[in-house]
Amino acid sequence: MLDDLEKIEAIDKERMRDFLLEFPLHCKRARRLAEEYPIPKELSKKKEKIIICGLGGSAIGGEILKTLLHHQEDVAVFINRNYSLPELAGRNTLIFAVSYSGNTEETLAAYKEARKRGCPIFCISSGGELRRRSEEDGVPCLVIPSGMPPRCALGYLFIPMLRVLERANWLRPYDYEELFQVLIDLRDRLSPSVPTRENLAKEAAIDLYGKIPLIWGVEGRTDAVAHRLKTQFNENSKILAFWDVFPELNHNEIVGWGGEGEIDLKNFYPIFIREKGEEEKIRKRIKVTQSLLEKVGIKGKEIWTEGRDLLPKILSSIYTGDWISFYLALIQGIDPTPVEPIDLLKRKLSQDP
Ligand code: PA5
Numbered sequence: 001m002l003d004d005l006e007k008i009e010a011i012d013k014e015r016m017r018d019f020l021l022e023f024p025l026h027c028k029r030a031r032r033l034a035e036e037y038p039i040p041k042e043l044s045k046k047k048e049k050i051i052i053c054g055l056g057g058s059a060i061g062g063e064i065l066k067t068l069l070h071h072q073e074d075v076a077v078f079i080n081r082n083y084s085l086p087e088l089a090g091r092n093t094l095i096f097a098v099s100y101s102g103n104t105e106e107t108l109a110a111y112k113e114a115r116k117r118g119c120p121i122f123c124i125s126s127g128g129e130l131r132r133r134s135e136e137d138g139v140p141c142l143v144i145p146s147g148m149p150p151r152c153a154l155g156y157l158f159i160p161m162l163r164v165l166e167r168a169n170w171l172r173p174y175d176y177e178e179l180f181q182v183l184i185d186l187r188d189r190l191s192p193s194v195p196t197r198e199n200l201a202k203e204a205a206i207d208l209y210g211k212i213p214l215i216w217g218v219e220g221r222t223d224a225v226a227h228r229l230k231t232q233f234n235e236n237s238k239i240l241a242f243w244d245v246f247p248e249l250n251h252n253e254i255v256g257w258g259g260e261g262e263i264d265l266k267n268f269y270p271i272f273i274r275e276k277g278e279e280e281k282i283r284k285r286i287k288v289t290q291s292l293l294e295k296v297g298i299k300g301k302e303i304w305t306e307g308r309d310l311l312p313k314i315l316s317s318i319y320t321g322d323w324i325s326f327y328l329a330l331i332q333g334i335d336p337t338p339v340e341p342i343d344l345l346k347r348k349l350s351q352d353p
Helices: 005-011 016-021 023-036 061-069 105-116 128-137 149-169 176-192 202-207 223-233 279-295 310-331 340-351
Strands: 049-053 078-082 092-099 120-127 141-143 212-218 240-245 267-274 303-304
Touching: 016 049, 016 092, 016 149, 016 310, 023 149, 023 176, 023 223, 049 061, 049 105, 061 078, 061 092, 061 141, 061 149, 061 223, 061 310, 078 176, 092 105, 092 128, 092 149, 105 120, 105 128, 128 141, 149 223, 149 240, 176 202, 176 310, 202 303, 202 310, 212 223, 223 240, 223 267, 240 267, 240 279, 267 279, 303 310
Parallel strands: 049 078, 049 092, 092 120, 120 141, 212 240, 212 267, 267 303
Antiparallel strands: none
16 A cells, blocks of 8 residues: 555545655755854853753754764763753753743753753744743744644754754764755655655565564664654554664663563564664674574564764664654554644643642
């Protein structure tokens, strides 16, 4: 059915495919937005720490930023996915408060605490309470387009953080032209009009049907990718999925793959996030791990990053994963957009005492 565009339209009622097709454009527009935003005084002097406060689709950009900064600079980066800030947050900590809707209560609480502690704050939101409060408090807020599921707005939620830091000379600028090109090439290979036999994302979705994906990245390189793919399988495909990283998983998870325990390993599907030119020690670990899996009859799949720089590498493999989770929803006859349990939970939390 993945090659039948009418069927795709019938299932993908809320047109997630349009947002996916537009992802390279979102990244371009997000860069432009950040280019036009006046650099606030909060960023004029480099701080020791950055904390990105956000949840779900609004947090993953923070993880990408953390990975990029891990390789570049002497700033410590933390992700905060809870109501309160870590004790170390103070005047020398830049807070990015990121919420697509602007109404996520954990992020709003962290924002409030950051104000109390005198932390410099930069907000990113499409509106809601976060935008309202930041305007009232005179806190910089980059407003991004509304009307998307938060997870489809990754370009807008992530690129502005990176670009404002570059413009404020906190880190060397990335090559965005390479990024845009890599994403456009990928879009042209993975979009619904490309038939399954030539479309890696459709093929992967078919292989994954009925299985639980375990996505394995590499710490400090592709952990954000593995985490993002897990959440996309949860929200788009409506299935359970788990993620881990090399080398850590070699120190525990592989024991579960030994075949001794009484579970059916065939229910699981490992996905390796691979990088051309990955460290030799990591390459060897992956190879040995794959041979252990073969012993219990499991093959798994490899998703290769694209591009030269770490930025396109991360976003290209995320983009590939987004398409796979989208197609996996369709094969199951599921509209990838609605996330009823999340909406229900948020409604309940706002009502119950
Ligand atoms: O994908 C989703 O809808 C969620 O993961 C949201 O991103 C999460 O609940 C936080 O909401 P928001 O991004 O509006 O702050």
